Amino acid sequence: MSINYTPNTNSSAQTADLPPTATITGKGGHPNVSDTERVISGVAGAVIAGYALTQTKNTLGTALPLGLLGGYLLYRGATGNCPTYTALRTGTGQQTDSKIAVIPEGQGIKIVKAMTIQKPASELYTFWRNFENLPVFMKHLEAVTVTDETHSSWTAKAPFGQTVSWDAEILSDEPNKRIVWRSLEHADIPNTGTVRFEELSAGRGTAVTVSLEYNPPLGMVGAVVAKMFGEEPGTQVHDSLRRFKELMETGELPTIQGQPNGVLGRNKTEGMA
């Protein structure tokens, strides 16, 4: 199984499901990072870049990402310009008008994964539409709280034991067929996507397709680092869809947690690696 993610290069048939990306450009050259944050960013960048330069071993694995991160933070500190903030049409230097934080052209990472499930679309849609059910089968989610008809708050596990959170709104909701969402302003990981439920012919079940686009912290560097630590979102989406299928088809998730083992046995966990 290869990791199925591709940089978002251009619109294609697969992006048809994604909400249109608003084109809002930063005001050319205006600092969009606050003074306090510029100082913090600059100092942190210098420390990290300095540390990276002292690394003589494992330069590709450690020094390179750290060096890039340090350089990036230094740049923010020195210029007061944060490319990520610009890209996300947000910032701490000045108030932006936009209430949403979707993904600018050319920056997101797109994932499309599908699973065929032997249940009617209505049943699958209904379970999924109550977003508070999702952490049952999405292991990377800690909690989802539905705040109103179209809004919800999400908390997910991130690499290195961190968590990330975002608020989301439903852009389009077609019962038993399709749900389209996007994250709102100040999302740790801006994301947008669609889940589609399509009943197949000849009793072959329902195709559930997730199209997800997200903007990883620190862009592609962050995505590469996340992948190195085994938490690449393409795999997360695939594994989540498989568990969704297991749960919906059988009524439970297969597990060995809590079974006996011999005297030298240690706590077993699923997914050993």
Add this chain to the structure above:
Amino acid sequence: MKALAWHGKNDVRIDNVPDPKIINDRDAIIKITSTAICGSDLHLYNGFTPGMMAGDILGHEFMGEVVETGKGVSGEKLKKGDRVVVPFNIACGNCFFCKRDLYSSCDNTNPNAGLVEKQYGYAGSALFGYSHTLGGYAGGQAEYVRVPFADVGPYKVPEGLTDEQVLFLTDIFPTGYMAAENCNIQPGDTVAVWGAGPVGLFAIKSAFLLGAERVLAIDRFPERLALAQEAGAIPINYEQTPVQDEIRAQTHGMGADSCIDAVGLEAHGISPDAIYDKVMQVARLGTDRIHVLREAIMACRKSGTVSLPGVYVGIVDKMPMGAAFGKGLTLKMGQTHVQKYLPKLMGHIQNGDLDPTFLITHTLPLEQAPEAYKIFKEKKDGCVKVVLKPHTA
């Protein structure tokens, strides 16, 4: 309870472990009355199967009495006190594959399916006691076992049959039967079977049940060839007789109508480097596994069938694909869909068509399982099949 736990290469021990308990709603707990050591357990014993962890409880051929069921198991399907045989593979009964009686392809039972997907693209069903790659479920060489999806796998044993008569329905009898069924045997057919171990012997008996006129059994161990002969097969000792010439002669120049490669008779594992196990196993028989597959392809008549009850797990080198194509052969293979065959094979046992007890050479208490592994591995004492009794104090 007492259970046989794997601790490393050539190191299995009887450990005291907590009793299993219901975890999921569709679980049941079975008190084990009889459990066998499968040839494929030797792969684990030999230490070549990845995904094993110290303390793993082995065993995938077991039967016993239901002592508890989860609330998702209806009393009509299974209830306390039922005496059952349990298939070695775990199937959900709900997925695309289970609905088509393809239970060993079940989508939903392996919590570590991702590990198999990396190797094969898609993952088959989980197995009991056979590495974390194949699910990590504790096995049945123990006093008790937790059986997931217990409303699908366990099959009730009719009254009047002994454990010994029905125990092999958990694995090797259906595996031999499916191998023969895959041959689509027609009246007058000659079936050649490589390997006269437990699966090969069941394949021989099944071929006759399915109407084969003659069965040729290829092996080199005299006691196994003797069992094959008792089952009605014509024995061919490949150390003394050129196999291709002999099959050609026995079929009056035609070639075998179908060929069964049961040399990988222990091969129920699909773990990523079990190919190495197979090479080790076959080396013990004095040939190599790919050699047998090649020989089966060459000996088969045009438009015949080559059936593989054993499992190939890796990359096969120098496979005579041209011969298989040129002769229009059908190749059939895969893990056994045990659940599909249980009603029919239970019927054959009840009718007296076939008595599986002929295989058993050793019956021992569970406490002696570590010694039994040693005897079985070294083929000492004429050992063909060991049955363990967990509750004979």
